Each structure stands twice: as C-alpha cells, then as structure tokens.
Amino acid sequence: MIVLNDIHKSYGRTQVLRGCTAAVKLGEVVVVCGPSGSGKSTLIKCVNGLVPIDRGSITVDGVSVTDKHTDLPALRAQIGMVFQNFELYPHMTALQNVSLAQIHVLKRSRAEADARSEQLLARVGLSSKLSSRPDQLSGGQQQRVSIARALSMDPKAMLFDEPTSALDPEMVNEVLEVMQALALDGMTMMVVTHEMGFAQRVAERVLFMDGGEILEDSPKSQFFANPSTERARQFLTKVLSH
C-alpha cells in the first residue's frame, strides 16, 4: 500500500532523513517510534507529499508521490492524516470541520456531507458535539473530531503523527480506543507514537528510527522481546519504565 524507497531529506545543512526504506501492506498497522528529533514526523509527512523529498521514491497504492505529474491533492484526499496538535479549523464547528473537504474536494452537497459527518462523529462518540467549536472541546474530543475529519474522505490509509502526545493522560485512552477500532476494521495505518501499549495491542510491525535512519523494522513481538540494536533497547527501557 505504502512503499518508501531510500528517502533522503535535508533542511539546509541538517540531514533529517538518510536513506529510509519501508513498506506498509494493505490492512497493516505499523508503529513508528524513536527519540525526539529522529525524523519521525518528517518521514510520515513525506508519505502524502507534505514534505518534498530530495532523493528516493514513494508510492501509495501504486501511485508515485514524487512524480511531478501526479495530482497530489487527489492523492492526499485518499490518505487521512491526524496531527499531534489536532489542527482543527478554529473558526468552524466540529461538523463544519468534518464536512469542509467533502464539500470542496469531493464536491458532495452540503446536506450529503453533513449527513456523513454526523455518522462519523457518532462513530468517534461525539454526536452531542456537532455544533461545538474546537475551543469548547477537550483535547481528546478535538483529536477524535480530527480523526473523523480524516475519515470523511473515505481514505485508503491513515497517517497518525503522535496523536496522543498533546493530551492529558486521562484522555489518551479515548483516542487510542478509536484508533484501535479503526485497525480492527482493517484500516491501513502508519502511526508515530510512544504509546508502546498501543503498539503491543494493535501493531503488526514496529519501525524504530534514530538520527534519520530506520534502525529496526521488525514484527512487534520480536521488537519488544528482542530488539536487535542497542539504541532501540535503550529507547525501550526509557519509554517502558513509566
């Protein structure tokens, strides 16, 4: 479904990605972890072309992201993305947030879009919050709206960039539960997260990144039981110790 081949990316002089190769198969859930600054966000933003890369190739469902002739907006419409800071549109209600791209990208009528949005907001447990603005919602609720917004495009795959890092601890689970339900439905997911419990429960494979490289790409059982690099071992001790 998602194929990354030898991705290189620099910001000015700093090399952020140095030859990353990975793949996410249809229906698979892959967790990406690694210390801060290791390039996780950059990598996941390459997948839908939000970050242009210097070298390498990316395809999603057989379509090249890096090809100049690819209609990037059309491709992005088929990949949902959820951000660490939610990035809901603050000038719109929850319902409008979810309907907006359906109306302007999928060209659905407003009624059609709103009906679909209501369904999706119900699915993430927010039926009662349709007309709330983002600043009237808790962090966990905002992130669930943002998941509904991504789902509103009926995506083939979902990207999550630390969806629970900005949340108060008591709200982490409500978001993880929604994500777990998605995974059970067979959604293809690439998830940057430090929630190792989620990885153990839901992921098929774990990628471990450090210094812009993918140091490990293993089935989760192997990653947690017996990581092959010292740095992954150290990282695991740190995140699992609390």
Add this chain to the structure above:
Amino acid sequence: MNYNWDWGVLLQQPYWGWLWSGLGWTLLISLGSWVIALSVGISAGIARCMPNRAIQIVASVYIEVFRNIPPLVQLFLWYFVFPELLPDALGLWIKRDLPNPEYVTAIVGLGLFAGARVAEQIRAGIAAVGIHLLPAALATGLRPLQAFRLILLPLGLRAVFGPLTSEFLITVKMSSISLTIGMLELTAQSRHIENYTFHGLEAFAVATVVYLLLGLSVTGLMRVIDRRFGAAKYRRASS
C-alpha cells in the same frame, strides 16, 4: 510615455549642491526631532506606567493628543498659532529674533509627534515584560518601584529597540513635511529642481534612492548594534 530623461542636469551646479544641502537638512531635522522624541517619549512612556494616577493621566493625554492629530496640522499649530497665544513680547521674539524659527518649529513639532509614538512603544514594551516578570519579581521580595527600576524598565527598553528603529525611520520620512513651512530639505529640493529645470522625475528618483539607502543603512546598522548589545543577545543568553 513622452519624457526626455536627462540625468546630466542633476550633476550641474547649483542642482547637485541643492540635493546635498537638502540631504543635510533632512538629517539635521530628523536627528533634532529624534532627540526631542526620545527624551519626551521615554519620559512619557515611563510616566504612563507609574502607579500615580495624576502622572498617568498627564502622560496619557499627551500621548493621545499628539498621536491623533496629523503631524502637518501640529506643525501649523506650532508655526502659525502658538506664537499668537503667547504674551505679546514672547510671541514677537519668536517671530522676529528666534534664530532659524522654521528649523526650531520643525524639530519641536515633529519631535513631539514622534515622542507620543515613542511613548506608546515604551509603554507597550514595559507592559509586555511586566505581564511575565512582575509577579516573579514581586515574589522575590522586591518592592513595586524596585521591580520597575531593576527589571521592567531595562528589559522593556531593550524590547522596544526594534520598534524604535522603525519610529526613527518614520521620523526621517516625516521630516519632509517641514517643507510646508519653508525648510529646504531633500524632498523640497527635488521639487525645487523640478521648478527650475523641468527635470523633476530625475530629481525625485535621486531623492527616492537616497531615502531608500538611508532606510536600509539605518536598519542594517541597528541590526548590527542589536546583535552585539541588544535584545537579540539577551534572548540568546536567556534561552
């Protein structure tokens, strides 16, 4: 467009000399008004932040009045009206015996206008620092006035370094309005050359470039100073 460009005219005397003397007056007016603007503005800005209600009000009235009347009108008030309101002897002295009354009027008028804007920047700078640091300063046991003198004032003044550079450049541009009371500064001289040679566009072009270079070099200079001594250095040290 049918215009006979002739840049050579500007190199002839007296026009070349006019441009130079215009630049000289522009600088003299700008610097003179800036001295007044800084001294009045900093005092008024600090006064605006004082706990004493009466002082605050006086400073606010000054700031609001001088900010909200167009500088050209203020200049005319100083030039035409102010001497009339004084006791006869003093008014007469200003009109007859004050050396270079246009220059004095220009720097007073422009200086007090710019002073009000400077004061507002200072007030905003101090207030911005105060929101974060006043509670902390008071918590260490400093009295309000000590906190003001030792923490808010120095940091506030550093924080307004950039805005004050812009205010100075506004003052340089504003110095051109003194042509209305007869100062032959740069803009006036270029207009003057138009009158004599009908090659105004060349003269305006030179004046434009001079103002541009003046602006760019002041901005550049201030950036260097700021990097060495100012807020930028402080920010780096504290982060």
Add this chain to the structure above:
Amino acid sequence: MNDFDWGVIARSWPFLAEGMALSALLVVVSTAGGILLGLGLALMRRSDHAFIAGPATVYVTVMRSVPLILVLFWFYFLVPLVIGRPVGALASALVAFVLFEAAFYCEIIRAGINSVRAGQTEAALATGMRRSQVMRLIIMPQGLRAMTPLLFNQVIIVFQDTSLVYVVALRDFMTTASVVASRDGRPTEMYTLVAVVYLAICFSLSKAIELYGKGRAR
C-alpha cells in the same frame, strides 16, 4: 489676545464640508484600492518563485522607505505623462495614495497570514484541498481576525495622511481650512478647529478599535 472670531468657522462651514468630503473620498479610495492591491502584493510575496516574490518585495520596501509627499510629487508629474494628457491633481493623488498605502496594507495582510500556524495549512492540504482553497477557506478567515484591528488602525493613519495633499494644492479638509485661515487672517481659529476635528475623529476611532480588540479577546 481676546480678539478671536469663532464665527469664521460658521461662515466657512460649507466650504470646509466640501474639504471633509474630499478627505473622505481619499480615505475610501486609498483604503479599498490599497487593500486590494496590498492583498495581491502579499500573495506575490508568499510565492516560492523569486521572480514573483522579488518584485513585490522591492516594491514594498521602496514605498515604505520614501515619504508620502515625495510619492505625491512623483505621481503629480508621472500620471499625466503616462496618460498623455493633463488629469488634474485629484486623479494623480488617488493613484499615489492607492500605490503608497498598498505597501502598508500588504505588510499588515502578510502579518495576518503568517500569524496562522503552519500546521493549519498542512492539515488542510492533507485533506486534499488545493493551495488556493486552503488560502480562501482556512488561512484568510483566521488571518482576517488577526489583522482586523491593524487594518482599522491603518485607516486612521490614512486619514491623517490625507492631510498631506496640501502639497499638491488639493482641497481636503486641512487645505480648505488653511485657505480660509489666510483669506480671513484667522489661522488660530481655523487650525485649532482642524486639530480638534482630527483629534475627535481619530481618538474615538482608535478607542473603538481598542474596545473591539478587548471584547474579542474575552
């Protein structure tokens, strides 16, 4: 000095009102034209292509470095030359004001746009929107909230700026008052009036903006 004659104001009122109408016209045209052109410049400056962003940057930098009076002189002579026939001071002044104020509106609009977090653009792009849609549906509505007080503030500055058409002998409020002042020999009364009127208008507008800003912050 007790021989003030405030009656001169009443006598010259219709003339002064015409001046005020011209000031208002200048404000309206330079605000509308300036915002429109400023928006174009702001979008140009955001472009990734140096040959689009570059000229806009140079334009804005030059306009912001020179005095308005010089710009008024420029166009006083330039506009008739470009058009090929005399057009009168008003047309030249309107062109000068729009082109001059556009540079300032450009910077206000740009600051408004830049105040919107980059993540908002990423999120909108990620749903498949095109850049123009992101700008129109996501960035502009949010940027507008941030820039409104500054835009209104600039209108006050423009209003004060219009007094400078005095130098091309256009009869705005300030200039009509000065005509009366010298015709009737009443500078004290007339310039005091001008000052009070400007003060009243600009002060109340700026207080209104301040209150509006505070009301919104809550």
